Amino acid sequence: MLKWSFTSKEHYNHTYHLTELNVQYLASYVAVISGHKVSEIQGYIRELEQDEALRALLRERTLASPDRHNSDVEPRYGRRLGWYALVRATKPKVIVETGVDRGLGTAVLAAALMRNDKEGYPGLVYATDIIATCGHLFAEPYKSYGRILLGDSVELLKKFPEPVDIFLHDSDHRPEYEWAEFLAIEPRLHATSIVMSDNSQQTSKMFEFAERIGKSFLYFQDQPRITGGRAMALAPRLFPGRKRGSRRMRRRSSRLDDRCIRGLSRGADLRIGAFKRS
Numbered sequence: 001m002l003k004w005s006f007t008s009k010e011h012y013n014h015t016y017h018l019t020e021l022n023v024q025y026l027a028s029y030v031a032v033i034s035g036h037k038v039s040e041i042q043g044y045i046r047e048l049e050q051d052e053a054l055r056a057l058l059r060e061r062t063l064a065s066p067d068r069h070n071s072d073v074e075p076r077y078g079r080r081l082g083w084y085a086l087v088r089a090t091k092p093k094v095i096v097e098t099g100v101d102r103g104l105g106t107a108v109l110a111a112a113l114m115r116n117d118k119e120g121y122p123g124l125v126y127a128t129d130i131i132a133t134c135g136h137l138f139a140e141p142y143k144s145y146g147r148i149l150l151g152d153s154v155e156l157l158k159k160f161p162e163p164v165d166i167f168l169h170d171s172d173h174r175p176e177y178e179w180a181e182f183l184a185i186e187p188r189l190h191a192t193s194i195v196m197s198d199n200s201q202q203t204s205k206m207f208e209f210a211e212r213i214g215k216s217f218l219y220f221q222d223q224p225r226i227t228g229g230r231a232m233a234l235a236p237r238l239f240p241g242r243k244r245g246s247r248r249m250r251r252r253s254s255r256l257d258d259r260c261i262r263g264l265s266r267g268a269d270l271r272i273g274a275f276k277r278s
């Protein structure tokens with residue numbers, strides 16, 4: 001964490017690159033979930049990595065943001081490469097992502113939807129958050145492919161009117177809250193919906209939900225890249241909805257950082273759990 005703190009300005013919802021090997025495994029993982037060839041998924045991952053227009057916009061929005069002093073200018077998509085490839089492969093009409101934060105995930109999902117739309121497969125991402133100022137990275141032209149829904153995610157999900165093709169939990173990571181989100185969205189899932197959770201490294205709720213509805217559960221463990229002594233940090237999920245730290249929060253944050261160092265050294269981190277209803 002010490003090395004990371006010298007090379008990154010982020011102190012919450014950290015972003016990082018994945019190792020090359022981990023990206024290969026991610027491609028294979030998405031191929032299994034989507035039923036598409038690994039080579040096709042690798043093509044989508046490259047597409048995002050080489051999308052200079054998106055990268056330039058993310059840099060520009062970061063530099064213009066009041067949050068710029070706590071943000072890394074160069075986007076690090078990490079596991080979101082998998083989210084992007086999954087959307088490109090499966091062409092969903094409706095995606096729901098809970099938890100927007102700066103909007104990196106929402107922008108990536110919308111970028112995939114924009115490409116799908118150009119190929120004749122329209123879709124929208126609905127993303128929830130309780131913080132009114134969330135989502136500064138989610139800007140035009142990508143914004144036309146999504147909507148931010150402000151409010152408590154579970155309450156919003158209960159009222160969500162449409163069938164959901166891809167659901168992604170990435171908001172309040174307390175197990176009971178993750179579970180409440182799954183129950184709230186369950187009536188909107190259909191036979192080929194895909195559900196992901198950014199939380200399965202620390203709770204078994206997604207595994208239990210898969211059991212509940214009789215579907216399979218798959219688990220991907222992400223591996224942050226360490227280049228030239230640079231650790232691209234792990235992302236402890238701290239205090240959902242709270243952006244700045246009290247002294248108590250900083251103390252707790254530093255305890256979690258220690259835990260993450262241990263996680264990094266034994267390679268024990270995970271970001272995507274997903275299953276497909278077949």
Ligand SMILES: C[S@@+](CC[C@H](N)C(=O)[O-])C[C@H]1O[C@@H](n2cnc3c(N)ncnc32)[C@H](O)[C@@H]1O
Binds near residue numbers: 152237
């Ligand atoms: C881990 S961040 C989301 C990261 C984002 N998906 C990304 O790809 O970078 C978690 C977000 O969930 C939001 N959140 C926390 N509790 C929530 C709730 N009850 N309803 C909706 N959003 C919530 C927080 O405000 C925070 O912005």
